[in-house]
Amino acid sequence: MSDEAALQTRIAAFLRRRRDLATDDEARRFAETHLTGSARLSPVEQLEIYREQFYLRHTASLVEDFPGVGGILGQADWDRLVWDFLATSAPTSYDLAELGAGLADFAGTRDWLPERDLVVEMARFEYAHLEVFAAPDSAPLDPAKLAAVPEDAWERARLQPDTGLRLLALEYPVVELRTRLIQARDDGTDAPPLPAPKRVFLAVHRRNLGVFHDELEPDAFVLLEHVARGEPLGLACESAARDTGVSVESLGAKLERWFAEWSGRGYVVDVVLNAT
Amino acid sequence: MNEARRGLPDLGIGVGLRVPHYKRLFAERPPIDFVEIISENFMAVGGKPRHHLERALATYRVVQHGVSLGIGGPEEPGRAYLERLRELVRQTQTPWVSDHFCWCGAGGAHLHDLLPLPFTRNLVQTIADRARRLEDFLGVPFALENASSYLTYRSSVLAEWEFIAEIAERADIGILFDVNNVFVTAYNHGLDPIQFVESVPPERIVQIHLAGHTNLGTHIIDTHDAHVIEPVWDLYRLTLERTGPVSTLIEWDDQIPELEVLFAEVERARRERDRALAARLTGTSSLDAPAREGVRKAARARPQAVAARHGWTQGGPREPVTSA
Numbered sequence: 001m002s003d004e005a006a007l008q009t010r011i012a013a014f015l016r017r018r019r020d021l022a023t024d025d026e027a028r029r030f031a032e033t034h035l036t037g038s039a040r041l042s043p044v045e046q047l048e049i050y051r052e053q054f055y056l057r058h059t060a061s062l063v064e065d066f067p068g069v070g071g072i073l074g075q076a077d078w079d080r081l082v083w084d085f086l087a088t089s090a091p092t093s094y095d096l097a098e099l100g101a102g103l104a105d106f107a108g109t110r111d112w113l114p115e116r117d118l119v120v121e122m123a124r125f126e127y128a129h130l131e132v133f134a135a136p137d138s139a140p141l142d143p144a145k146l147a148a149v150p151e152d153a154w155e156r157a158r159l160q161p162d163t164g165l166r167l168l169a170l171e172y173p174v175v176e177l178r179t180r181l182i183q184a185r186d187d188g189t190d191a192p193p194l195p196a197p198k199r200v201f202l203a204v205h206r207r208n209l210g211v212f213h214d215e216l217e218p219d220a221f222v223l224l225e226h227v228a229r230g231e232p233l234g235l236a237c238e239s240a241a242r243d244t245g246v247s248v249e250s251l252g253a254k255l256e257r258w259f260a261e262w263s264g265r266g267y268v269v270d271v272v273l274n275a276t
Numbered sequence: 277m278n279e280a281r282r283g284l285p286d287l288g289i290g291v292g293l294r295v296p297h298y299k300r301l302f303a304e305r306p307p308i309d310f311v312e313i314i315s316e317n318f319m320a321v322g323g324k325p326r327h328h329l330e331r332a333l334a335t336y337r338v339v340q341h342g343v344s345l346g347i348g349g350p351e352e353p354g355r356a357y358l359e360r361l362r363e364l365v366r367q368t369q370t371p372w373v374s375d376h377f378c379w380c381g382a383g384g385a386h387l388h389d390l391l392p393l394p395f396t397r398n399l400v401q402t403i404a405d406r407a408r409r410l411e412d413f414l415g416v417p418f419a420l421e422n423a424s425s426y427l428t429y430r431s432s433v434l435a436e437w438e439f440i441a442e443i444a445e446r447a448d449i450g451i452l453f454d455v456n457n458v459f460v461t462a463y464n465h466g467l468d469p470i471q472f473v474e475s476v477p478p479e480r481i482v483q484i485h486l487a488g489h490t491n492l493g494t495h496i497i498d499t500h501d502a503h504v505i506e507p508v509w510d511l512y513r514l515t516l517e518r519t520g521p522v523s524t525l526i527e528w529d530d531q532i533p534e535l536e537v538l539f540a541e542v543e544r545a546r547r548e549r550d551r552a553l554a555a556r557l558t559g560t561s562s563l564d565a566p567a568r569e570g571v572r573k574a575a576r577a578r579p580q581a582v583a584a585r586h587g588w589t590q591g592g593p594r595e596p597v598t599s600a
Binding site for chain 1: 316319320321322323324325326327344348349350357379380381382383384385386387388389391393394396398399402426427428429430431464465466493494495497578593594595596597
């Protein structure tokens with residue numbers, strides 16, 4: 001490693017420290033050794049400018065991306081969570097929208113976190129918004145291609161999911177809660193009471209440039225998960241029947257309606273028939 | 277290489293394409309010489325960013341500027357990032373592409389900042405090699421911008437202007453000359469801003485950036501959140517008197533004002549540019565000795581009132597996720 005690279009690597013580590021570097025003896029010694037300071041600032045004060053900007057920039061980005069998580073936690077616990085997160089999990093992507101990719105998993109490991117299960121689920125839900133928002137565009141399902149599928153080929157057909165689709169099975173009603181938390185934040189009113197657990201099955205999906213969150217029937221959700229994993233339709237129905245305890249025949253009876261809904265909303269963008 | 281602007285066109289006075297202005301820009305289509313996009317804001321492949329990029333390309337001449345390359349960092353720029361950047365270059369047909377003399381992270385961490393470089397001969401070679409390869413890879417002229425800085429290294433052996441000039445010469449690339457950054461850096465490190473401007477090879481300058489900043493008394497942060505200050509206008513004219521006409525961009529990334537305010541800044545830039553080019557034609561300068569000393573003095577002064585600290589992001593706010 002060159003001298004410059006070694007210097008940069010040490011600076012990068014200092015910039016992710018939580019506390020003011022001016023109060024950090026190691027940082028002060030490092031800065032005095034490697035930085036010049038100026039007529040107005042000491043070397044460590046110069047370094048601290050970048051550390052402060054690192055936190056201001058990244059916490060502002062996370063505030064924007066996770067208003068629901070922030071609303072659940074309140075300022076003090078939110079600050080503690082995101083500062084711990086940034087100090088522990090270095091950003092690795094040039095894209096700030098990916099900054100919170102690991103926030104849900106990280107929150108799940110924080111024993112001190114109040115409402116931890118709800119926070120984790122809200123973080124998953126909010127990050128799904130970011131993922132689908134700028135996901136690659138897909139051409140809509142071609143009706144002519146659909147009509148050309150022979151009746152006896154559907155069982156082995158694979159349905160291609162839209163890249164802008166995320167499926168989330170959650171234990172809390174996060175959609176309504178998030179809406180109310182943002183409203184309370186914008187109005188400057190007290191945060192709403194937190195809800196009791198309630199299982200919800202969501203499709204977070206981008207269409208018409210907006211992000212939608214559609215609640216799905218439980219068995220439709222399970223089937224769509226198997227479809228999205230690339231299983232041929234016949235096998236996906238068997239897998240869903242096994243997972244839900246609902247018969248294949250019962251699922252099959254609803255399939256036409258579900259398929260119309262999925263294709264209408266753009267969850268499914270292609271039908272592939274090369275499966276054996 | 278003596279050809280002005282490396283033979284690249286003078287596009288006039290442009291503005292940074294920023295989210296709060298999308299609605300009016302795409303509805304009213306006011307005439308703008310060119311718009312500059314932050315490459316990273318449009319490297320996502322779908323959704324609203326792509327949609328808005330297509331609208332911008334249909335309406336305006338688009339120039340690309342990046343903030344994440346980190347060309348002077350410990351690691352080579354990532355292959356996936358470069359490939360996506362090249363795809364975007366092909367899509368926008370940008371006449372040139374630029375980034376900064378800086379590093380952005382180390383050990384796999386990306387700190388989303390334009391971190392200052394030690395001005396060493398080793399880094400001159402490293403960056404020149406990388407820049408040359410990058411220009412070949414992207415297939416369009418490449419330029420690097422002098423970044424604002426808040427610290428300086430004991431290991432630096434070159435002045436910043438020497439560092440910039442040597443890399444540009446060795447790599448045969450352009451310089452995106454940020455005149456506000458010259459003032460910010462001069463203020464922060466006690467440098468002479470006039471000497472900085474007069475030491476950069478003018479024929480290498482392919483674009484100029486202008487912006488406002490936040491003066492915290494002890495130092496200036498390059499926040500792009502205010503009007504260009506008078507000493508920076510002076511430096512702008514001085515630069516143009518050396519270069520001749522060069523594409524100029526007004527950057528406004530935080531506390532973003534209404535378009536009318538931005539366009540008034542464009543018109544001010546046009547007047548300053550006309551004045552500088554007229555002086556150039558007659559072989560004179562719009563900055564006499566007292567005016568030059570005034571700029572130097574401003575870079576040494578401490579302001580009476582200082583601004584509050586706040587964070588900001590290069591390129592302004594990201595596109596908001598619209599939920600339905």
